[in-house]
Amino acid sequence: MSNATMTRRPSQFTKNKLPKWSIWAVLVGALILGAAVSSLFGFSPVSMAVFAAIFFVVGGTATAGAVEGSRKAKDRFATYLVYGAFIIAVLPLLSVIWTVLERGMPGMTSDFLFRSMNGLTGAIDNQTVAEGTPVLGGAYHAILGTLQITLWATIISVPVGLLAAIYLVEYSTGGPLSRAITFFVDVMTGIPSIVAGLFAAALFGLIFGPGTRTGFVAAAALSVLMIPVVVRSTEEMLKIVPNELREAAFALGVRKWRTITKVVIPTAISGIASGVTLAIARVIGETAPILVTAGFARGINLDVFSGWMSTLPTYIYYQIITPTSPTSTDPSTQRAWAAALILIILVMLLNLAARLIARMFAPKTSR
Amino acid sequence: MSTKTVSPNTLRRQGDSGQSGDKIFSTASLLAGCLILAVLFCVAVFLLVQAFPTFVADPAEISGGSGFFSYIWPIVIGTVIAATIALVLATPVGIGVALFISHYAPRRLAQGFGYLIDLLAAIPSVVYGAWGYAVLAPQLALAYEWLANNLGWIPIFEGPASNTGRTILTASIVLAVMVLPIITSLSREIFLQTPKLHEEASLALGATRWEMIKMSVLPFARPGIISAAMLGLGRALGETMAVALVLSGGALNASLIQTGNQTIAAEIALNFPEAFGLRLSELIAAGLVLFVITLAVNVVARWIISRHKEFSGAN
Numbered sequence: 001m002s003n004a005t006m007t008r009r010p011s012q013f014t015k016n017k018l019p020k021w022s023i024w025a026v027l028v029g030a031l032i033l034g035a036a037v038s039s040l041f042g043f044s045p046v047s048m049a050v051f052a053a054i055f056f057v058v059g060g061t062a063t064a065g066a067v068e069g070s071r072k073a074k075d076r077f078a079t080y081l082v083y084g085a086f087i088i089a090v091l092p093l094l095s096v097i098w099t100v101l102e103r104g105m106p107g108m109t110s111d112f113l114f115r116s117m118n119g120l121t122g123a124i125d126n127q128t129v130a131e132g133t134p135v136l137g138g139a140y141h142a143i144l145g146t147l148q149i150t151l152w153a154t155i156i157s158v159p160v161g162l163l164a165a166i167y168l169v170e171y172s173t174g175g176p177l178s179r180a181i182t183f184f185v186d187v188m189t190g191i192p193s194i195v196a197g198l199f200a201a202a203l204f205g206l207i208f209g210p211g212t213r214t215g216f217v218a219a220a221a222l223s224v225l226m227i228p229v230v231v232r233s234t235e236e237m238l239k240i241v242p243n244e245l246r247e248a249a250f251a252l253g254v255r256k257w258r259t260i261t262k263v264v265i266p267t268a269i270s271g272i273a274s275g276v277t278l279a280i281a282r283v284i285g286e287t288a289p290i291l292v293t294a295g296f297a298r299g300i301n302l303d304v305f306s307g308w309m310s311t312l313p314t315y316i317y318y319q320i321i322t323p324t325s326p327t328s329t330d331p332s333t334q335r336a337w338a339a340a341l342i343l344i345i346l347v348m349l350l351n352l353a354a355r356l357i358a359r360m361f362a363p364k365t366s367r
Numbered sequence: 368m369s370t371k372t373v374s375p376n377t378l379r380r381q382g383d384s385g386q387s388g389d390k391i392f393s394t395a396s397l398l399a400g401c402l403i404l405a406v407l408f409c410v411a412v413f414l415l416v417q418a419f420p421t422f423v424a425d426p427a428e429i430s431g432g433s434g435f436f437s438y439i440w441p442i443v444i445g446t447v448i449a450a451t452i453a454l455v456l457a458t459p460v461g462i463g464v465a466l467f468i469s470h471y472a473p474r475r476l477a478q479g480f481g482y483l484i485d486l487l488a489a490i491p492s493v494v495y496g497a498w499g500y501a502v503l504a505p506q507l508a509l510a511y512e513w514l515a516n517n518l519g520w521i522p523i524f525e526g527p528a529s530n531t532g533r534t535i536l537t538a539s540i541v542l543a544v545m546v547l548p549i550i551t552s553l554s555r556e557i558f559l560q561t562p563k564l565h566e567e568a569s570l571a572l573g574a575t576r577w578e579m580i581k582m583s584v585l586p587f588a589r590p591g592i593i594s595a596a597m598l599g600l601g602r603a604l605g606e607t608m609a610v611a612l613v614l615s616g617g618a619l620n621a622s623l624i625q626t627g628n629q630t631i632a633a634e635i636a637l638n639f640p641e642a643f644g645l646r647l648s649e650l651i652a653a654g655l656v657l658f659v660i661t662l663a664v665n666v667v668a669r670w671i672i673s674r675h676k677e678f679s680g681a682n
Binding site: 071072074077085088089092095099100162168170178180181186190192193196199211224227231255257261285286287291292316317333343344347348351 | 598
């Protein structure tokens with residue numbers, strides 16, 4: 001190292017190449033220009049960021065074009081756009097999470113978590129606003145409704161989805177029936193949730209008379225949405241169980257159904273469980289099917305087979321669309337955001353649980 | 368039990384019970400598979416049965432007073448407009464994000480970024496609706512006013528702009544955010560499947576990263592991108608709560624920044640709780656129309672994917 005010359009001569013490889021610091025120079029320049037242009041229209045951080053981003057993309061591309069040629073300039077332009085796309089995609093995510101946290105935290109009281117809306121009228125809300133006392137009324141009934149309806153949907157969908165996936169992977173021989181099931185399961189994942197709700201409403205309306213709205217109808221609607229998700233994830237998991245395990249069981253003279261229940265499923269159980277958890281996370285936030293199948297309740301209803309029921313999503317929806325007190329909507333808005341915070345926490349916990357399950361119960365690959 | 372004698376009889380009996388277990392299990396799984404097909408079939412049949420009164424009713428009794436077709440037509444158009452704008456906004460961004468995760472982001476962070484985008488899909492639609500209603504719409508109202516003042520001569524930006532910002536354009540932007548993770552995750556999968564040799568060959572010939580993507584990744588992934596966009600379209604067409612909360616609906620309106628327009632799903636959600644009799648079957652008929660449209664979109668998308676699967680294995 002000692003005798004290496006420290007003077008850098010422009011070599012064949014570094015000729016016509018922008019130095020590394022150039023990108024920072026362009027960034028600083030763009031920020032200054034952005035601030036300047038933004039202050040022409042009345043300064044705001046948002047407009048400054050927009051202008052600075054435009055100047056940065058244009059400036060970076062132009063300098064690259066001048067020094068490195070048009071091909072490198074195009075490459076740079078594409079890189080900026082791709083990075084920009086990611087930033088654009090993350091912005092709404094951050095905004096949603098920030099909004100829910102900011103507006104939901106004030107409403108997260110024990111009152112909110114353990115009281116229902118039973119007997120809460122607009123007059124009480126008006127009084128709350130007038131006197132500045134804490135907001136009354138809560139989402140206890142909606143939390144219970146969400147848990148019950150989701151539980152029933154899971155009870156219906158998991159066996160059906162599991163068995164259908166077992167049929168597809170273990171029993172079918174690739175005939176037209178299995179191809180039809182695979183295809184229509186895929187198509188079913190795209191059914192609009194409101195159509196699933198209408199189907200359940202129409203089905204139970206035909207059997208028990210029009211206007212039948214109970215928690216169970218909602219659970220049926222949700223399982224229409226949940227079954228395809230369970231089938232897809234279970235199918236993927238069963239497919240990656242090594243065939244040697246099945247063959248070893250068969251060679252020992254084990255019956256096929258014993259092989260499936262004792263060898264195949266235990267091997268894949270981590271993936272299946274995490275798939276089911278993700279499916280639950282998907283349907284727990286569904287609003288539209290509940291809206292048309294379970295009605296809306298203000299009090300606690302512990303019977304899924306009779307009476308209307310509330311869930312967190314419909315609770316949020318009705319608190320926003322029809323505030324309890326039409327003249328002072330603030331308490332309702334606060335309740336809606338607090339419920340949204342609970343819902344998001346539930347969904348995130350389920351997603352996290354799915355990843356943990358997948359990691360914890362994964363079969364040991366080597367020993 | 369010191370001496371264990373196995374008589375041929377016991378063996379036989381165990382074998383029998385195992386055999387019936389086999390039969391029960393295989394039948395149950397076959398039935399579960401058929402049940403799924405039956406459910407999809409039932410969705411169509413029950414919707415048709417419940418919607419039937421609408422098609423035979425006196426046109427004057429249908430909402431709007433001139434038959435089902437003129438009732439459904441404006442909201443079908445509204446649905447298509449909202450979904451199309453959402454798709455136009457989301458597809459380029461979605462492809463960009465997918466490229467970022469598959470080819471641009473540092474390897475170590477790429478998976479984490481993927482989870483981050485998946486979180487977008489995990490947020491419930493009603494929360495998006497509330498966000499669009501309370502946060503996005505008031506901010507966009509300012510932009511709409513500017514659009515109406517400066518670009519008002521274009522019919523779609525005709526003023527006066529809505530004060531609340533609760534227009535079909537806002538709804539479409541919220542929808543775009545919601546379909547973004549679908550487009551991203553599917554195209555990401557396809558981008559990662561690009562044969563490594565194609566990519567390395569083009570880089571070895573001196574292509575820049577963008578030229579490599581343009582010449583080897585994008586051509587390979589084109590069918591996948593198309594089907595991802597169509598699945599996103601299916602989601603955008605059927606999305607209910609975001610539109611129901613964000614859009615302050617009304618009659619069909621060419622201007623995207625005024626109140627007006629309505630989508631099928633939001634129309635059902637807003638009116639179903641109070642509906643009865645003919646109005647109920649009218650809304651179910653609207654649901655049937657939505658079902659048919661999304662089914663067609665999904666079938667085409669899945670068909671493209673399955674066709675693509677066959678020849679991608681050859682690489």
